[in-house]
Amino acid sequence: MKRLLPLLLLTLFVGSSLAFSSPQEEKTYRLILEVDGMTETKGDLLIAIYNKEESYPKQAFKYETAPVDSLIKHVTLILPEGQYVISLFHDANGNKKLDQGEYGIPLEKYGFSNNARGQMGLPAFKDAAFLLKSDSKQYITVH
Secondary structure, three states, rough: OHHHHHHHHHHHHHHHHHEEEEEEEEOEEEEEEEOOOOOOOEEEEEEEEEEHHHOOOEEEEEEEEEEEOHHHHOEEEEEOOEEEEEEEEEEEOOOOOEEEEEHHHHOOOOOEEHHHOOOOOOOOOHHHHHEEOOEEEEEOOOO
């Protein structure tokens, strides 16, 4: 029994230290968005970043905001390796929502990664998705 107790304590210590150890650091990469097509330098770009097809377009993985201070805007994002879809719009009037007209047609300029366009709605996840596995750039033209 005397020999079993130190072994049991050692096992508990090693097991508990593994349970509380920090997960391995995720690799992160720089994604530069170059957004053009804006016609005025006011308001903000509101950016939604999706990393799962199941959550697109209901719940973004991450949201970012960048002031529109030039007609071509560069935004740098730091993201872990993975597959993403970027959706953004130019909130020119600053009301934090995509203004829509009759039949839900957007009144503010918007765009998606890969410059994907939908037929009578949002583009499919697979059309706008890209794999981030190194520092890279996405060019998005808002319409």
